[in-house]
Amino acid sequence: MNPANPLLETFRQSSYQLSNHGKRNVQVLKEAFEQIDGEVSSDMYGRGQIIEEFQEKMAAFLGKEQAVFFPSGTMAQQISMRIWCDEKNIHQVAYHPLSHLEIHEQDGLKKLHNIKTILLADKTRVIELEDIIKMKEDVACILLELPQREIGGQLPSFETLERISEYCAEQGIKLHLDGARLLEVLPYYQKTVTEVCALFDSVYMSFYKGIGGVAGAILAGEQGFIEQSKIWKTRHGGDLISLYPYIIPADYYFEKRSSKMYQYYEGAKELAALFNSCTGISTLPLVPVSNMFHVHFLQPLEQVKTILIEVQQQTGIGVSHYLKELDEESCSFEVNIGDQYENIPKELLFEAIKVLDENMNSI
Amino acid sequence: MNPANPLLETFRQSSYQLSNHGKRNVQVLKEAFEQIDGEVSSDMYGRGQIIEEFQEKMAAFLGKEQAVFFPSGTMAQQISMRIWCDEKNIHQVAYHPLSHLEIHEQDGLKKLHNIKTILLADKTRVIELEDIIKMKEDVACILLELPQREIGGQLPSFETLERISEYCAEQGIKLHLDGARLLEVLPYYQKTVTEVCALFDSVYMSFYKGIGGVAGAILAGEQGFIEQSKIWKTRHGGDLISLYPYIIPADYYFEKRSSKMYQYYEGAKELAALFNSCTGISTLPLVPVSNMFHVHFLQPLEQVKTILIEVQQQTGIGVSHYLKELDEESCSFEVNIGDQYENIPKELLFEAIKVLDENMNSI
Structure with a gap:
């Protein structure tokens, strides 16, 4: 494989992703409209x-x-x-x-x-x-x-x-x-x-x-x-x-997920702790106060990219599709815990963190 | 029947409508998305x-x-x-x-x-x-x-x-x-x-x-x-x-209707001529130059409303759901020819125009 963006590509091909609810595709709309009668007025x-x-x-x-x-x-x-x-x-x-x-x-x-x-x-x-x-x-x-x-x-x-x-x-x-x-x-x-x-x-x-x-x-x-x-x-x-193309999904996913914020928050705290256990990695904030946090690497972006590609290929866990350079010596990405996190088998998650830690150690 | 808005109500209950492509309901969106694969990215x-x-x-x-x-x-x-x-x-x-x-x-x-x-x-x-x-x-x-x-x-x-x-x-x-x-x-x-x-x-x-x-x-x-x-x-x-909830229907209906503008234009000219054959009614413009025109009545709004309700009830042709007052002695509504016009049986259309003309004559 030699794609233009191997970090994005290995992320897309991974079996599980840490963040979000799933792909932002047309199915998100179709699912919300499935039970809506076509006769409903705009x-x-x-x-x-x-x-x-x-x-x-x-x-x-x-x-x-x-x-x-x-x-x-x-x-x-x-x-x-x-x-x-x-x-x-x-x-x-x-x-x-x-x-x-x-x-x-x-x-x-x-x-x-x-x-x-x-x-x-x-x-x-x-x-x-x-x-x-x-x-x-x-x-x-x-x-x-x-x-x-x-x-x-x-x-x-x-x-x-x-x-x-x-x-x-x-x-x-x-x-x-x-x-x-x-x-x-x-x-x-x-x-x-x-x-x-x-x-x-x-x-x-x-x-x-x-x-x-x-x-x-x-x-x-x-x-x-x-x-x-x-x-x-x-x-x-x-x-x-007509704003109904947004309103109907807003209502549908509000009903589906507004009660799951505690679960996302707990997931964020758990995952942040795992990242913080790795060499050269820390999260901001150290203990999340919502479903989100940033993961900071005390290594240059290109080196971290190679490591994340390796982790994603080896374990099938999609850690991130991008990295943001903070300065020449550090980089970061954002995590938003959603529905996908709970689907990740814990042993696979621990394996990914282990591979990540080992790779960070061997730089 | 004694609804709050009998003009709108009789229009809604009519079998055929002069203007537009049909109801603005959720089905307009659903039809456009029917053949779109859910995996298509936003x-x-x-x-x-x-x-x-x-x-x-x-x-x-x-x-x-x-x-x-x-x-x-x-x-x-x-x-x-x-x-x-x-x-x-x-x-x-x-x-x-x-x-x-x-x-x-x-x-x-x-x-x-x-x-x-x-x-x-x-x-x-x-x-x-x-x-x-x-x-x-x-x-x-x-x-x-x-x-x-x-x-x-x-x-x-x-x-x-x-x-x-x-x-x-x-x-x-x-x-x-x-x-x-x-x-x-x-x-x-x-x-x-x-x-x-x-x-x-x-x-x-x-x-x-x-x-x-x-x-x-x-x-x-x-x-x-x-x-x-x-x-x-x-x-x-x-x-x-995500703008795809509008883009996909835009493309779908563009493909479906962009080649039908000549048909809509011919329909507008035909229908305008029918209105112009009635007493006290004229269209603006007299001969349409697109799929649209306004229908002007040289009678007070309340009287015309009664007449349109009568026509809609008697013939099942939805002429208009509203009337706009121009001054104390005249009123109008807008016609936009779309897919619905061609579905109207011609004898029913002529009957509606005849009833309209008779009612305008008998004021």
Whole structure:
């Protein structure tokens, strides 16, 4: 075998994969639609039973007055920032330096909404109350991402969240939850989703991370906020004639997986411990606080790549399809525990970790 | 029967409907996916075979260098305007007073992109070359909608299009085609799609009007333009992890219906003539130039509603599910000929027109 990308290729040919729920293929949609009667009417530009019922269900689930379904979180969150900025007439918000809005959205918030951003905390850690207190600038809103994905999915303590929420309320600053992986953090906090959401003025949750749907997001908050968000959704070009191709899978996989977050969390802790037992490997965070973590290698990327290819070929365990260079001497990849993890025979998993450790030792 | 909306109710219960391809229900999606193998991989944030192949196919079809799939035309067209405005550093564009961007998008172009708009021609007719020549303001781009939907789907002559295109090129004004119903106008112009598109710098086409897909749009133009549009698509929140739920139906119904536009156009002319034979009824335009037209009644809405309910109940022909008040003395609805029209037994159609005419006469 001499493919262009042997790491990806050996990953694809592996019998088991550590992360996620399975392949992102058309079957994900087909399975969700299998039991849906063809006679069910499409939603029409944000109206109709299929979208309204799901929005009501999600509003109730999150403990908010109303909710609206969006094709993407990018759209939902920019719009949230805009509404809070317009309300306070301050076109400035604050968030983490590695927020999705700052690094993955081609500066949409700045280019479309003309909103300036204040970066809180440094890149290596989560935002603490002190970062907010010492902020000199006036902001309309602070966005907190739980868990902070780009640093391995770290979390502030729940007490910190409560104190931040209280402080923001006192200061008249709106608090928005980037809950792309909201359900994934509940087992660590040992809180209900409504207890977490109650600390925030507006909440976004994704349907294709831990839940594993096709795409789409929900935005929840008070009635006036949601009504405005629907107008902005039209402005963004997100008020599609039919969103049911995302809503039906969102609902289907929500029902299938929202109760499995504890299992994913336990799997993440178990797998992280196995990685941490290997020479030259550590996870971030050391003990996961959700279903995700990053695996860091204290070796150059090319050497680690050779090792992972070897492990994947020899054991049939797909460890990762990619590696990200951190610097010349280290690299990493991300793990997201989903349905696939529990299917891996434990002896095969231990074997893969053993081969990985041996190879790391023999560099 | 005493439903809340008897016009809608009798329409729904009718055996045949004049307009469209059929119900917008989940079956539209299921039919398109029936022959698609579940193992087919999803597109991933604008990449992957499923999206790239369709984009290449559409670029070639429209005769443009490149194309990009968008979840909505609203998004695709605002972005087109923004790119042309940024390129010329003139944040002003011109279009028809009843353009989709002006009346159906909650002012997204103005609120998100800070672009001013010049309204060309008056509301009752299409834009002519003279409207453009006498425009005093500098604009980066002119948007032409073919056909002009809100006035019954009227069209300028092809010669006018050629002259406008030539004039804009001379003046350094970009010309953009709002081709939501692009294929629908080809039979009237007796031109190929590439002949029409060659007159424009950028072209948008929809997949859920004449083609009858689930949602989605294509934007086509030169490479540099399309590359920029992809960045703006991310900024708008339109670069979804998976767009295949729209792409697969777009391709499926494109193959099924793109060659049927002549049939729809002939049907529209036939049906318009039937309406024009009735007392107090006329169509706009009098002779359709695409698959669409508006039906105008010179009677108050409430009286016409009673008549349409009667026709729908008595003949089983669904004429319209709604009426729009024009003024106290007149009202209208829109007809879009699709697959359903050919299924109507002609004697039943003539019977419906006869009942309609008799009822209009007896007011």
